[in-house]
Amino acid sequence: MSWFRKLMPSKIRTPGGNKRSIPEGLWIKCSGCSAVLYRSELERNFDVCPKCSHHMRIGARRRLEMFFDADSIEEIGTGLEPVDILKFRDSKKYRERLSAAQKDTGEKDALVVMRGTVDGMPLVAAAFEFSFMGGSMGAVVGERFVRGINTCIDNNIPFVCFSASGGARMQEALFSLMQMAKTSVALKRLSDAGIPYISVLTDPTMGGVSASFAMLGDINIAEPKALIGFAGPRVIEQTVRETLPEGFQRSEFLLEHGAIDMIIDRREMRTNLLSILGILARKPTVTSAAG
Amino acid sequence: MNLNFLDFEQPIAELEAKIDELRYIGDDADVNISEEVSKLEAKSKALTQSIFSSLSPWQISQLARHPQRPYTMEYIVRLFTEFHELHGDRCYADDHAIIGGMARLEGMPVMIIGQQKGRDTKEKLHRNFGMARPEGYRKALRLMRLAERFRLPVLTFIDTPGAYPGIGAEERGQSEAIAKNLFVMSGLRTPVICVVIGEGGSGGALAIGIGDRTLMLQYSTYSVISPEGCASILWKSAEKAEEAAEAMGITATRLKELGLIDRIIEEPLGGAHRDVDAMAGNLKSALLEELNQLSGVSLDELVENRYKRLMAYGQFTDR
Numbered sequence: 001m002s003w004f005r006k007l008m009p010s011k012i013r014t015p016g017g018n019k020r021s022i023p024e025g026l027w028i029k030c031s032g033c034s035a036v037l038y039r040s041e042l043e044r045n046f047d048v049c050p051k052c053s054h055h056m057r058i059g060a061r062r063r064l065e066m067f068f069d070a071d072s073i074e075e076i077g078t079g080l081e082p083v084d085i086l087k088f089r090d091s092k093k094y095r096e097r098l099s100a101a102q103k104d105t106g107e108k109d110a111l112v113v114m115r116g117t118v119d120g121m122p123l124v125a126a127a128f129e130f131s132f133m134g135g136s137m138g139a140v141v142g143e144r145f146v147r148g149i150n151t152c153i154d155n156n157i158p159f160v161c162f163s164a165s166g167g168a169r170m171q172e173a174l175f176s177l178m179q180m181a182k183t184s185v186a187l188k189r190l191s192d193a194g195i196p197y198i199s200v201l202t203d204p205t206m207g208g209v210s211a212s213f214a215m216l217g218d219i220n221i222a223e224p225k226a227l228i229g230f231a232g233p234r235v236i237e238q239t240v241r242e243t244l245p246e247g248f249q250r251s252e253f254l255l256e257h258g259a260i261d262m263i264i265d266r267r268e269m270r271t272n273l274l275s276i277l278g279i280l281a282r283k284p285t286v287t288s289a290a291g
Numbered sequence: 292m293n294l295n296f297l298d299f300e301q302p303i304a305e306l307e308a309k310i311d312e313l314r315y316i317g318d319d320a321d322v323n324i325s326e327e328v329s330k331l332e333a334k335s336k337a338l339t340q341s342i343f344s345s346l347s348p349w350q351i352s353q354l355a356r357h358p359q360r361p362y363t364m365e366y367i368v369r370l371f372t373e374f375h376e377l378h379g380d381r382c383y384a385d386d387h388a389i390i391g392g393m394a395r396l397e398g399m400p401v402m403i404i405g406q407q408k409g410r411d412t413k414e415k416l417h418r419n420f421g422m423a424r425p426e427g428y429r430k431a432l433r434l435m436r437l438a439e440r441f442r443l444p445v446l447t448f449i450d451t452p453g454a455y456p457g458i459g460a461e462e463r464g465q466s467e468a469i470a471k472n473l474f475v476m477s478g479l480r481t482p483v484i485c486v487v488i489g490e491g492g493s494g495g496a497l498a499i500g501i502g503d504r505t506l507m508l509q510y511s512t513y514s515v516i517s518p519e520g521c522a523s524i525l526w527k528s529a530e531k532a533e534e535a536a537e538a539m540g541i542t543a544t545r546l547k548e549l550g551l552i553d554r555i556i557e558e559p560l561g562g563a564h565r566d567v568d569a570m571a572g573n574l575k576s577a578l579l580e581e582l583n584q585l586s587g588v589s590l591d592e593l594v595e596n597r598y599k600r601l602m603a604y605g606q607f608t609d610r
Contacts, residue, residue, distance in 0.1 A: 139605025210466040240457050
């Protein structure tokens with residue numbers, strides 16, 4: 001580009017670019033209240049705005065590392081990689097979209113599953129990487145989910161899933177739809193084995209993910225103000241041709257309509273999950289679980 | 292232009308109109324024109340054959356949604372006896388987009404569940420274009436559980452653009468209703484056969500689509516999203532629907548190749564709407580055959596096989 005910049009008359013050159021003196025990402029603007037926040041402070045606060053309690057979207061790995069005890073983690077299904085069986089191509093090839101997403105996120109696909117302990121309690125947790133093609137569900141997401149559940153059944157330990165997904169991955173067409181069936185039948189087995197499953201719905205959880213395992217928790221929990229629903233708000237607006245009510249498809253709306261058990265602030269998520277799992281497992285009270 | 296015929300059917304429509312005209316004349320004239328009529332009929336047949344031998348996925352998706360395409364109820368009256376329709380989800384309402392009930396197939400007691408579209412404007416609205424709300428899926432669930440208790444095989448007929456995207460549907464838990472059906476159907480202790488008879492639209496179709504066999508009529512489609520929907524998201528233009536239909540592989544033939552469905556039921560020449568009785572006959576014999584095969588399987592084995600089937604969906608590499 002530099003030869004091109006030299007050719008450009010100075011009038012149309014925009015300043016900046018090299019001039020930046022502040023390291024990138026030191027300051028972050030809250031997408032809720034627009035307050036400018038210091039990154040490390042925000043991170044200490046679990047990516048929840050200290051001013052307005054807005055819950056920012058966070059990556060799968062960070063979510064799980066926040067949740068599990070340090071050094072207790074073992075990842076499940078790391079060898080799994082997506083394939084483009086349909087040779088799908090829209091304006092871009094699916095394969096290109098995949099490699100771009102893999103490069104951007106450092107993940108092989110949109111779901112990360114780990115086994116570890118939380119305050120000493122062994123369990124398996126899965127988390128969606130929303131920045132990987134909108135957290136869409138394809139065959140690898142389904143398979144990792146199922147392997148996580150099988151680990152739970154084999155070891156009689158609970159399962160937690162943090163969802164954040166736009167739904168099924170269109171580039172895998174009907175295969176992606178069938179992941180709804182695959183994940184649901186796995187959950188049926190988990191349920192038959194008497195093992196608890198907690199579904200945590202985070203912003204956003206839509207379409208095929210919400211219409212399968214995300215709504216099948218023994219306990220369904222949402223983070224505050226998360227967008228959760230089957231059809232997207234725009235699709236609904238176009239269909240019914242009326243303005244959607246305030247707060248439609250947000251966690252608080254779902255709680256009001258009886259779709260979820262509770263809304264929990266991310267900063268209190270770990271303590272609450274531990275307590276709930278402890279009760280379901282009929283474990284005696286552990287003092288540290290309350291703190 | 293005859294609106295009951297699709298674009299690519301128009302040449303057939305013109306010939307058929309000519310034949311009808313001749314027949315009309317033939318009825319009250321003395322001249323014998325039966326020879327001419329049969330010539331034209333042969334021509335129409337050959338023309339239909341040539342058009343239908345090379346249909347594109349997009350054309351098939353139009354056929355699956357043909358205005359004359361037979362809907363669930365038209366098969367119910369032809370295939371079954373003693374049909375007793377059962378209504379309501381016992382919670383909120385009776386959804387007219389899904390019909391269900393018990394009946395007999397060649398004497399064999401069965402439970403039927405199917406999406407129902409409407410033919411004229413009034414009926415279309417009544418049936419909500421075959422787009423079910425949560426109460427429809429909950430009615431289906433209730434009937435499946437009833438079937439399980441009394442060991443009736445469940446036959447589902449899939450024909451929907453998708454689950455209804457409405458405000459009330461979201462308020463009453465569309466996601467949960469679909470999810471619960473997947474959960475329960477995957478472990479239902481009775482044989483389940485699912486047939487896509489027209490449009491198999493996404494989660495709304497899958498919500499009555501988990502079973503031991505998935506069959507598709509030759510010109511039906513089954514997809515994660517409609518070609519138009521896919522095109523408007525990925526191509527940013529609904530006009531690319533033709534390409535989307537091609538890319539997604541939504542036809543019975545393609546899905547059979549991919550191992551996602553078990554059987555294709557042949558349609559009469561020109562599609563199911565050209566001869567509903569013949570179509571019903573093909574459907575009936577396919578259902579009887581599949582039911583026969585499944586009736587010999589123990590319930591434990593049935594559920595185990597279903598689990599394995601569902602687990603096999605999807606491809607990936609594992610290093």
